[in-house]
Amino acid sequence: MAEDAKCPDCKRINEVLTRVGDRWSVLVVISLAEYGTLRFNELKRHLGISQRMLSLTLKELERDGLVSRTYHAVIPPKVEYALTELGQSFREPVKVLGVWALDNLATIDAARAAYDAQSEEQAKSA
Amino acid sequence: MAEDAKCPDCKRINEVLTRVGDRWSVLVVISLAEYGTLRFNELKRHLGISQRMLSLTLKELERDGLVSRTYHAVIPPKVEYALTELGQSFREPVKVLGVWALDNLATIDAARAAYDAQSEEQAKSA
16 A cells, blocks of 8 residues: 555554454454353354354454464363453444444434435436 | 354444445545546546556446546546545545554554464475
């Protein structure tokens, strides 16, 4: 990405948002914030996410230091996920984003419907 | 996506985050919030984003009702982008997310370095 003097922080913000700004990460953080500790399959059921996508998301969140992974050597083995201290601090921005999303879902739906109707009109008259 | 009684809002939050939660959308909103009105090429230079990705991002933001597109019939034609009222209301959650990202960039970088070093160790000893 090109650097620009007008937006010195863009590149750095971008780096972080690439990881923590994606929707599945946000939903995993919300779930762990709500339930404390969850196992892989609990998260999977809870979010309705595919095995592969959840595995990827958890690995990235663990790498970024937002989520901890604890392996319990019992039979059968148990792996649990929870928020780290950094993950806890991410709850507030995530909550603000989630609340905004819910508050404005109807408005966004209406905007999309209007946009699509207009695009269809234009396609017909073209 | 499967619905789950434990997370009735997941699906709806997910729908919105799919669009508004991606990093380029966030950076476009930050830029328009800062500068008011920008032309396509100004945004492109400012963000160091590809033509194709900016075009896609603006189209989605316009469809979601967050960004307005104004065509001025001058020579050469001028197209300007700005935040709508809904886009303005999105500034607050975006700001909270951006501030958190900047505050925690160093911590995340350190976590990634530690994770990668450990993964390398494990690969060697495997």
